[in-house]
Amino acid sequence: MAQTRNNTTKKAKAFKTNKQIANRKAPGKAASRPKVDMNKLFPPWGSEEALNQTANKLATDIILAVYHDINTYCHIERLAGENFYNCQGMFVNMRTFTEGFIEREIGNYMACVESFKAEHGEFQPVTPNSRFLEFVSALGWKIFAICAHAEAFRRGIKEADDRTWRFLIHKIQENTLSIELYAHSRTLKWRNMIWIHQGYPIPGLPDMKPEIETYMQWKVDHPHHTVITLDGKLKEPTYQGKLQKHIGESIYDPKKWGGLKQDPTLRHLADGSSSNVGRICHMCGNPASCDCRLASRAGELVELREYPETGTGIRVLTRFNRGDILDLFVGELLPDCVEDVYPLSQCDDEPYTKSNPARPLATICPHEFGNWTRYISHSCRPSTAFVTRTIGNRVVCTVEAIRDIMPFEELTVSYGDKYWQRKDLKCRCGHCDGSGTE
Protein backbone atom coordinates (compact mmCIF):
# COMPACT_ATOMS: atom_id res chain seq x y z
CA MET A 1 0.00 0.00 0.00
CA ALA A 2 0.95 3.63 -0.23
CA GLN A 3 3.41 5.22 2.15
CA THR A 4 1.69 7.53 4.61
CA ARG A 5 2.56 11.15 4.12
CA ASN A 6 1.76 14.55 5.43
CA ASN A 7 -1.81 15.54 4.48
CA THR A 8 -1.18 18.63 2.38
CA THR A 9 1.75 17.33 0.40
CA LYS A 10 -0.18 14.15 -0.30
CA LYS A 11 -3.10 16.14 -1.70
CA ALA A 12 -0.77 18.27 -3.80
CA LYS A 13 0.91 15.15 -5.16
CA ALA A 14 -2.42 13.47 -5.93
CA PHE A 15 -3.61 16.57 -7.79
CA LYS A 16 -0.47 16.71 -9.87
CA THR A 17 -0.64 13.01 -10.69
CA ASN A 18 -4.28 13.16 -11.72
CA LYS A 19 -3.62 16.15 -13.93
CA GLN A 20 -0.71 14.41 -15.60
CA ILE A 21 -2.79 11.31 -16.16
CA ALA A 22 -5.72 13.27 -17.59
CA ASN A 23 -3.34 14.92 -20.06
CA ARG A 24 -1.70 11.65 -20.99
CA LYS A 25 -4.91 9.68 -21.51
CA ALA A 26 -7.07 12.23 -23.30
CA PRO A 27 -5.04 15.06 -24.78
CA GLY A 28 -7.08 18.21 -25.16
CA LYS A 29 -10.07 16.77 -23.28
CA ALA A 30 -11.13 17.58 -19.74
CA ALA A 31 -11.75 14.54 -17.53
CA SER A 32 -15.50 13.91 -17.66
CA ARG A 33 -17.53 13.26 -14.51
CA PRO A 34 -20.98 11.67 -14.60
CA LYS A 35 -23.74 14.28 -14.93
CA VAL A 36 -25.91 14.82 -11.88
CA ASP A 37 -29.67 14.70 -12.51
CA MET A 38 -30.85 17.57 -10.30
CA ASN A 39 -34.52 16.52 -10.65
CA LYS A 40 -33.70 13.11 -9.25
CA LEU A 41 -31.56 14.57 -6.50
CA PHE A 42 -34.14 17.21 -5.50
CA PRO A 43 -37.54 16.01 -6.79
CA PRO A 44 -40.41 18.56 -6.76
CA TRP A 45 -41.90 19.13 -3.32
CA GLY A 46 -44.89 16.85 -2.65
CA SER A 47 -44.17 14.52 -5.59
CA GLU A 48 -44.09 10.73 -5.15
CA GLU A 49 -40.28 10.78 -5.51
CA ALA A 50 -39.90 13.45 -2.84
CA LEU A 51 -42.17 11.55 -0.43
CA ASN A 52 -40.28 8.32 -1.11
CA GLN A 53 -36.96 10.07 -0.60
CA THR A 54 -38.05 11.42 2.81
CA ALA A 55 -39.52 8.07 3.88
CA ASN A 56 -36.41 6.22 2.72
CA LYS A 57 -34.18 8.56 4.72
CA LEU A 58 -36.30 8.18 7.86
CA ALA A 59 -36.29 4.39 7.53
CA THR A 60 -32.50 4.47 7.07
CA ASP A 61 -32.15 6.56 10.23
CA ILE A 62 -34.22 4.02 12.15
CA ILE A 63 -32.22 0.99 11.01
CA LEU A 64 -28.94 2.81 11.76
CA ALA A 65 -30.28 3.53 15.24
CA VAL A 66 -30.98 -0.20 15.65
CA TYR A 67 -27.27 -1.00 15.09
CA HIS A 68 -26.19 1.90 17.29
CA ASP A 69 -28.55 1.03 20.15
CA ILE A 70 -27.71 -2.68 20.17
CA ASN A 71 -24.06 -1.74 20.48
CA THR A 72 -24.73 0.77 23.25
CA TYR A 73 -27.03 -1.62 25.14
CA CYS A 74 -24.37 -4.36 25.18
CA HIS A 75 -21.66 -1.87 26.10
CA ILE A 76 -23.66 -0.52 29.06
CA GLU A 77 -24.48 -4.09 30.14
CA ARG A 78 -20.75 -4.88 30.23
CA LEU A 79 -19.99 -1.72 32.21
CA ALA A 80 -22.87 -2.46 34.60
CA GLY A 81 -21.38 -5.94 35.15
CA GLU A 82 -18.12 -4.24 36.13
CA ASN A 83 -19.96 -1.91 38.55
CA PHE A 84 -18.89 1.05 36.49
CA TYR A 85 -20.15 4.43 37.71
CA ASN A 86 -23.97 4.78 37.33
CA CYS A 87 -24.19 2.09 34.65
CA GLN A 88 -26.27 -0.38 36.61
CA GLY A 89 -29.22 2.01 36.94
CA MET A 90 -28.88 3.01 33.31
CA PHE A 91 -28.85 -0.60 32.17
CA VAL A 92 -31.88 -1.54 34.28
CA ASN A 93 -33.80 1.33 32.66
CA MET A 94 -32.81 0.23 29.17
CA ARG A 95 -33.82 -3.36 29.84
CA THR A 96 -37.14 -2.28 31.37
CA PHE A 97 -37.99 -0.18 28.29
CA THR A 98 -37.34 -3.15 26.00
CA GLU A 99 -39.25 -5.64 28.15
CA GLY A 100 -42.14 -3.20 28.63
CA PHE A 101 -42.38 -2.58 24.89
CA ILE A 102 -42.57 -6.31 24.09
CA GLU A 103 -45.13 -6.88 26.85
CA ARG A 104 -47.29 -4.06 25.53
CA GLU A 105 -47.13 -5.18 21.91
CA ILE A 106 -48.10 -8.74 22.77
CA GLY A 107 -50.73 -7.54 25.29
CA ASN A 108 -52.37 -5.15 22.81
CA TYR A 109 -52.40 -7.81 20.12
CA MET A 110 -53.96 -10.39 22.42
CA ALA A 111 -56.59 -7.86 23.58
CA CYS A 112 -57.57 -7.27 19.91
CA VAL A 113 -57.76 -10.99 19.23
CA GLU A 114 -59.85 -11.60 22.35
CA SER A 115 -62.31 -8.80 21.69
CA PHE A 116 -62.76 -9.97 18.09
CA LYS A 117 -63.44 -13.46 19.36
CA ALA A 118 -65.95 -12.18 21.93
CA GLU A 119 -67.77 -10.22 19.24
CA HIS A 120 -67.75 -12.77 16.42
CA GLY A 121 -67.37 -15.99 18.37
CA GLU A 122 -64.33 -17.10 16.38
CA PHE A 123 -60.65 -16.42 16.10
CA GLN A 124 -59.65 -14.07 13.31
CA PRO A 125 -55.96 -14.42 12.43
CA VAL A 126 -55.64 -10.97 10.88
CA THR A 127 -55.83 -8.04 13.24
CA PRO A 128 -56.24 -4.98 11.03
CA ASN A 129 -53.41 -2.43 11.04
CA SER A 130 -51.20 -4.37 13.41
CA ARG A 131 -47.61 -3.59 12.55
CA PHE A 132 -46.52 -5.97 15.29
CA LEU A 133 -48.35 -8.83 13.54
CA GLU A 134 -46.94 -7.81 10.16
CA PHE A 135 -43.38 -7.57 11.48
CA VAL A 136 -43.32 -10.85 13.42
CA SER A 137 -45.04 -12.74 10.56
CA ALA A 138 -42.54 -11.43 8.00
CA LEU A 139 -39.30 -11.43 10.02
CA GLY A 140 -39.85 -13.67 13.03
CA TRP A 141 -39.57 -13.27 16.79
CA LYS A 142 -35.79 -13.15 16.91
CA ILE A 143 -35.44 -10.04 14.73
CA PHE A 144 -38.37 -8.47 16.58
CA ALA A 145 -36.75 -9.07 19.97
CA ILE A 146 -33.40 -7.74 18.69
CA CYS A 147 -34.90 -4.58 17.14
CA ALA A 148 -36.98 -3.98 20.28
CA HIS A 149 -33.73 -2.89 21.99
CA ALA A 150 -33.67 0.29 19.87
CA GLU A 151 -35.77 3.24 20.90
CA ALA A 152 -36.07 4.41 17.31
CA PHE A 153 -37.64 1.06 16.36
CA ARG A 154 -40.00 1.16 19.35
CA ARG A 155 -41.17 4.60 18.31
CA GLY A 156 -41.14 3.80 14.59
CA ILE A 157 -43.56 0.89 14.98
CA LYS A 158 -46.07 3.30 16.53
CA GLU A 159 -45.35 6.66 14.98
CA ALA A 160 -43.83 6.18 11.52
CA ASP A 161 -46.13 6.89 8.57
CA ASP A 162 -47.05 3.92 6.36
CA ARG A 163 -44.57 4.78 3.64
CA THR A 164 -41.66 4.95 6.09
CA TRP A 165 -42.82 1.73 7.72
CA ARG A 166 -42.79 -0.11 4.35
CA PHE A 167 -39.25 1.13 3.64
CA LEU A 168 -38.17 0.07 7.13
CA ILE A 169 -39.57 -3.48 6.82
CA HIS A 170 -37.81 -3.80 3.46
CA LYS A 171 -34.49 -2.55 4.83
CA ILE A 172 -34.61 -4.82 7.87
CA GLN A 173 -35.52 -7.75 5.58
CA GLU A 174 -32.48 -7.00 3.41
CA ASN A 175 -30.23 -6.86 6.47
CA THR A 176 -31.52 -9.70 8.67
CA LEU A 177 -28.26 -11.65 8.66
CA SER A 178 -26.26 -8.48 9.28
CA ILE A 179 -28.50 -7.48 12.23
CA GLU A 180 -28.52 -11.00 13.68
CA LEU A 181 -24.74 -11.31 13.43
CA TYR A 182 -24.28 -7.83 14.88
CA ALA A 183 -26.41 -8.75 17.92
CA HIS A 184 -24.81 -12.21 18.22
CA SER A 185 -21.23 -10.95 18.08
CA ARG A 186 -21.99 -8.45 20.87
CA THR A 187 -23.76 -11.18 22.90
CA LEU A 188 -27.12 -9.42 23.00
CA LYS A 189 -29.39 -11.56 25.18
CA TRP A 190 -32.52 -11.14 23.07
CA ARG A 191 -33.94 -14.52 24.21
CA ASN A 192 -34.40 -13.18 27.74
CA MET A 193 -36.87 -10.64 26.40
CA ILE A 194 -39.39 -13.13 24.99
CA TRP A 195 -38.62 -16.20 27.10
CA ILE A 196 -41.67 -15.88 29.39
CA HIS A 197 -44.04 -15.74 26.42
CA GLN A 198 -42.99 -19.03 24.89
CA GLY A 199 -45.24 -21.13 27.11
CA TYR A 200 -48.55 -20.12 25.53
CA PRO A 201 -49.61 -19.87 21.87
CA ILE A 202 -50.25 -16.46 20.39
CA PRO A 203 -52.97 -17.02 17.78
CA GLY A 204 -52.06 -16.04 14.22
CA LEU A 205 -48.33 -15.72 14.98
CA PRO A 206 -45.50 -18.20 14.49
CA ASP A 207 -44.42 -20.36 17.42
CA MET A 208 -41.50 -18.63 19.17
CA LYS A 209 -40.07 -21.78 20.77
CA PRO A 210 -38.14 -23.05 17.71
CA GLU A 211 -36.57 -19.61 17.26
CA ILE A 212 -35.55 -19.43 20.92
CA GLU A 213 -34.08 -22.92 20.78
CA THR A 214 -32.08 -22.41 17.58
CA TYR A 215 -28.62 -21.00 18.25
CA MET A 216 -26.49 -19.29 15.64
CA GLN A 217 -23.69 -21.76 14.95
CA TRP A 218 -20.96 -19.18 15.07
CA LYS A 219 -18.42 -18.47 17.77
CA VAL A 220 -18.41 -15.10 19.50
CA ASP A 221 -14.94 -13.72 20.08
CA HIS A 222 -14.56 -10.47 18.17
CA PRO A 223 -17.04 -8.83 15.76
CA HIS A 224 -14.27 -8.42 13.20
CA HIS A 225 -13.48 -12.12 13.11
CA THR A 226 -16.45 -12.75 10.83
CA VAL A 227 -17.10 -11.94 7.18
CA ILE A 228 -20.57 -12.08 5.58
CA THR A 229 -20.06 -13.87 2.26
CA LEU A 230 -21.75 -13.17 -1.06
CA ASP A 231 -24.04 -16.19 -0.68
CA GLY A 232 -25.21 -15.09 2.78
CA LYS A 233 -22.95 -17.36 4.84
CA LEU A 234 -20.31 -16.54 7.46
CA LYS A 235 -16.55 -17.15 7.29
CA GLU A 236 -13.42 -16.13 9.17
CA PRO A 237 -11.05 -13.63 7.58
CA THR A 238 -7.83 -15.50 6.82
CA TYR A 239 -4.48 -14.75 5.23
CA GLN A 240 -2.48 -17.72 3.93
CA GLY A 241 -4.80 -20.05 5.84
CA LYS A 242 -4.36 -18.28 9.22
CA LEU A 243 -7.08 -16.37 11.10
CA GLN A 244 -6.45 -12.63 10.93
CA LYS A 245 -6.72 -11.60 14.57
CA HIS A 246 -7.94 -8.30 15.92
CA ILE A 247 -5.65 -6.05 17.99
CA GLY A 248 -6.37 -2.60 19.40
CA GLU A 249 -2.84 -1.19 19.17
CA SER A 250 0.24 -1.86 17.07
CA ILE A 251 2.57 -4.56 18.41
CA TYR A 252 6.31 -3.97 18.85
CA ASP A 253 8.45 -7.06 19.36
CA PRO A 254 12.16 -6.23 20.03
CA LYS A 255 13.15 -9.71 18.76
CA LYS A 256 12.06 -8.71 15.28
CA TRP A 257 14.25 -5.57 15.55
CA GLY A 258 17.52 -7.33 16.43
CA GLY A 259 16.99 -6.71 20.15
CA LEU A 260 16.39 -2.95 19.76
CA LYS A 261 14.31 -2.05 22.83
CA GLN A 262 12.77 1.19 21.62
CA ASP A 263 9.59 1.18 19.50
CA PRO A 264 10.63 3.58 16.69
CA THR A 265 7.21 5.24 16.53
CA LEU A 266 7.36 6.42 20.20
CA ARG A 267 7.93 10.11 20.98
CA HIS A 268 9.93 9.52 24.13
CA LEU A 269 12.85 7.34 25.17
CA ALA A 270 12.80 4.99 28.17
CA ASP A 271 14.23 7.77 30.41
CA GLY A 272 11.37 10.11 29.38
CA SER A 273 13.48 12.34 27.11
CA SER A 274 12.39 13.11 23.55
CA SER A 275 13.16 10.63 20.77
CA ASN A 276 12.81 13.39 18.15
CA VAL A 277 9.92 11.56 16.55
CA GLY A 278 6.63 13.33 15.74
CA ARG A 279 5.52 16.94 15.95
CA ILE A 280 2.75 18.37 18.12
CA CYS A 281 -0.10 16.11 19.31
CA HIS A 282 -3.01 16.35 16.90
CA MET A 283 -5.53 16.12 19.76
CA CYS A 284 -4.15 18.57 22.35
CA GLY A 285 -1.36 20.46 20.58
CA ASN A 286 1.25 19.38 23.13
CA PRO A 287 4.77 19.49 21.59
CA ALA A 288 5.96 16.85 24.09
CA SER A 289 4.73 13.30 24.52
CA CYS A 290 1.27 13.24 26.18
CA ASP A 291 -1.49 10.76 27.16
CA CYS A 292 -3.99 11.52 24.36
CA ARG A 293 -5.62 8.61 22.56
CA LEU A 294 -7.95 8.44 19.64
CA ALA A 295 -11.42 7.79 21.10
CA SER A 296 -12.86 6.48 17.85
CA ARG A 297 -15.79 4.10 17.79
CA ALA A 298 -16.06 3.79 14.02
CA GLY A 299 -14.94 0.16 14.19
CA GLU A 300 -18.07 -0.64 16.19
CA LEU A 301 -20.30 0.57 13.39
CA VAL A 302 -18.79 -1.25 10.43
CA GLU A 303 -18.96 -4.87 9.27
CA LEU A 304 -16.72 -7.15 7.22
CA ARG A 305 -18.42 -8.19 4.03
CA GLU A 306 -17.36 -9.96 0.87
CA TYR A 307 -17.62 -7.98 -2.37
CA PRO A 308 -17.75 -9.62 -5.81
CA GLU A 309 -14.66 -7.99 -7.36
CA THR A 310 -12.40 -7.20 -4.44
CA GLY A 311 -12.88 -9.84 -1.72
CA THR A 312 -13.35 -8.88 1.92
CA GLY A 313 -14.18 -5.20 2.38
CA ILE A 314 -15.80 -2.85 4.87
CA ARG A 315 -19.48 -1.86 4.86
CA VAL A 316 -20.45 1.06 7.09
CA LEU A 317 -23.48 0.86 9.39
CA THR A 318 -23.68 4.59 10.08
CA ARG A 319 -22.98 7.95 8.44
CA PHE A 320 -19.53 9.52 8.54
CA ASN A 321 -18.71 13.13 7.82
CA ARG A 322 -15.79 14.49 5.87
CA GLY A 323 -12.87 15.00 8.26
CA ASP A 324 -13.89 12.25 10.71
CA ILE A 325 -10.93 10.26 11.98
CA LEU A 326 -12.30 6.74 11.78
CA ASP A 327 -9.54 4.70 13.40
CA LEU A 328 -5.85 3.86 13.48
CA PHE A 329 -4.27 1.52 10.93
CA VAL A 330 -2.51 -0.95 13.23
CA GLY A 331 -0.44 -4.12 12.92
CA GLU A 332 2.93 -5.60 13.80
CA LEU A 333 5.69 -2.99 13.57
CA LEU A 334 8.51 -4.44 11.48
CA PRO A 335 11.83 -3.03 10.27
CA ASP A 336 11.28 -4.24 6.68
CA CYS A 337 8.45 -4.84 4.29
CA VAL A 338 7.63 -8.57 4.42
CA GLU A 339 4.82 -8.95 1.89
CA ASP A 340 2.97 -6.50 -0.25
CA VAL A 341 -0.79 -7.11 0.15
CA TYR A 342 -1.42 -5.42 3.49
CA PRO A 343 1.59 -3.48 4.90
CA LEU A 344 1.90 0.27 5.00
CA SER A 345 5.05 2.26 5.56
CA GLN A 346 4.89 4.43 8.69
CA CYS A 347 6.88 7.66 8.19
CA ASP A 348 7.59 10.40 10.68
CA ASP A 349 5.06 13.22 10.93
CA GLU A 350 7.21 15.78 9.13
CA PRO A 351 6.39 18.10 6.25
CA TYR A 352 7.27 16.07 3.17
CA THR A 353 9.01 17.44 0.07
CA LYS A 354 10.73 15.67 -2.81
CA SER A 355 14.17 16.87 -1.74
CA ASN A 356 13.44 16.13 1.91
CA PRO A 357 11.26 13.01 2.12
CA ALA A 358 9.71 12.05 5.43
CA ARG A 359 11.82 9.65 7.49
CA PRO A 360 10.51 6.05 7.37
CA LEU A 361 10.10 4.65 10.90
CA ALA A 362 8.63 1.17 10.47
CA THR A 363 6.41 -1.04 8.37
CA ILE A 364 2.94 -1.62 9.81
CA CYS A 365 2.15 -5.20 8.84
CA PRO A 366 -1.43 -6.31 9.61
CA HIS A 367 -1.55 -9.59 7.73
CA GLU A 368 -2.00 -11.60 10.96
CA PHE A 369 -2.59 -9.00 13.69
CA GLY A 370 -4.49 -5.84 12.82
CA ASN A 371 -7.89 -4.22 12.95
CA TRP A 372 -10.79 -3.70 10.49
CA THR A 373 -8.95 -0.96 8.56
CA ARG A 374 -6.75 -3.58 6.85
CA TYR A 375 -9.75 -4.75 4.79
CA ILE A 376 -10.56 -1.40 3.18
CA SER A 377 -10.59 -1.87 -0.60
CA HIS A 378 -8.83 0.42 -3.02
CA SER A 379 -10.76 2.85 -5.21
CA CYS A 380 -9.56 5.45 -7.66
CA ARG A 381 -12.33 7.64 -6.16
CA PRO A 382 -11.77 6.81 -2.50
CA SER A 383 -13.88 7.89 0.46
CA THR A 384 -11.03 7.82 3.00
CA ALA A 385 -7.27 8.46 3.14
CA PHE A 386 -4.35 7.26 5.23
CA VAL A 387 -2.85 10.19 7.13
CA THR A 388 0.27 10.35 9.29
CA ARG A 389 -0.40 12.04 12.63
CA THR A 390 1.20 12.52 16.00
CA ILE A 391 -1.27 11.42 18.67
CA GLY A 392 -0.33 11.03 22.35
CA ASN A 393 2.96 9.25 22.76
CA ARG A 394 3.44 8.04 19.18
CA VAL A 395 3.33 8.72 15.47
CA VAL A 396 0.46 6.81 13.93
CA CYS A 397 -1.37 6.25 10.68
CA THR A 398 -5.05 7.20 10.77
CA VAL A 399 -7.89 6.45 8.36
CA GLU A 400 -9.87 9.64 7.73
CA ALA A 401 -13.02 10.42 5.75
CA ILE A 402 -12.24 12.71 2.81
CA ARG A 403 -15.92 13.14 1.94
CA ASP A 404 -19.26 12.42 3.59
CA ILE A 405 -19.89 8.67 3.64
CA MET A 406 -23.41 7.28 3.22
CA PRO A 407 -24.96 4.43 5.26
CA PHE A 408 -24.21 0.91 3.94
CA GLU A 409 -21.57 2.25 1.53
CA GLU A 410 -18.37 0.26 1.07
CA LEU A 411 -15.40 2.20 2.49
CA THR A 412 -12.52 2.75 0.10
CA VAL A 413 -9.05 4.25 0.20
CA SER A 414 -6.33 4.81 -2.39
CA TYR A 415 -3.45 2.32 -2.16
CA GLY A 416 -1.37 4.63 -4.38
CA ASP A 417 -0.36 4.22 -8.05
CA LYS A 418 2.66 2.08 -7.20
CA TYR A 419 0.50 -0.71 -5.75
CA TRP A 420 -1.05 -1.41 -9.14
CA GLN A 421 2.20 -0.95 -11.10
CA ARG A 422 4.31 -3.39 -9.15
CA LYS A 423 1.70 -6.15 -8.76
CA ASP A 424 0.24 -8.55 -11.24
CA LEU A 425 -3.16 -7.12 -10.31
CA LYS A 426 -5.93 -5.28 -12.08
CA CYS A 427 -7.83 -2.60 -10.22
CA ARG A 428 -11.53 -3.42 -10.22
CA CYS A 429 -12.86 -0.31 -8.52
CA GLY A 430 -15.01 0.49 -11.54
CA HIS A 431 -13.65 4.03 -11.92
CA CYS A 432 -10.54 3.26 -13.97
CA ASP A 433 -9.38 1.07 -16.85
CA GLY A 434 -7.76 -1.38 -14.41
CA SER A 435 -4.52 0.58 -14.08
CA GLY A 436 -5.35 1.95 -10.61
CA THR A 437 -5.41 5.55 -11.84
CA GLU A 438 -8.54 7.33 -12.97
Ligand SMILES: C[S@@+](CC[C@H](N)C(=O)[O-])C[C@H]1O[C@@H](n2cnc3c(N)ncnc32)[C@H](O)[C@@H]1O
Ligand atom coordinates in the same frame (compact mmCIF):
# COMPACT_ATOMS: atom_id res chain seq x y z
C1 LIG B 1 -5.37 -4.80 1.86
S1 LIG B 1 -6.12 -6.13 1.09
C2 LIG B 1 -7.83 -5.78 1.33
C3 LIG B 1 -8.57 -6.96 1.87
C4 LIG B 1 -8.79 -8.05 0.85
N1 LIG B 1 -9.87 -7.66 -0.06
C5 LIG B 1 -9.10 -9.39 1.49
O1 LIG B 1 -9.98 -10.11 0.99
O2 LIG B 1 -8.43 -9.75 2.46
C6 LIG B 1 -5.79 -5.73 -0.57
C7 LIG B 1 -6.26 -6.76 -1.58
O3 LIG B 1 -7.67 -6.65 -1.79
C8 LIG B 1 -8.00 -6.79 -3.18
N2 LIG B 1 -8.48 -5.47 -3.67
C9 LIG B 1 -8.73 -4.39 -2.93
N3 LIG B 1 -9.16 -3.37 -3.71
C10 LIG B 1 -9.19 -3.82 -4.98
C11 LIG B 1 -9.53 -3.24 -6.22
N4 LIG B 1 -9.93 -1.99 -6.34
N5 LIG B 1 -9.43 -4.02 -7.33
C12 LIG B 1 -9.01 -5.29 -7.24
N6 LIG B 1 -8.66 -5.90 -6.09
C13 LIG B 1 -8.74 -5.18 -4.95
C14 LIG B 1 -6.70 -7.16 -3.86
O4 LIG B 1 -6.61 -8.55 -3.84
C15 LIG B 1 -5.67 -6.54 -2.94
O5 LIG B 1 -4.40 -7.16 -3.09
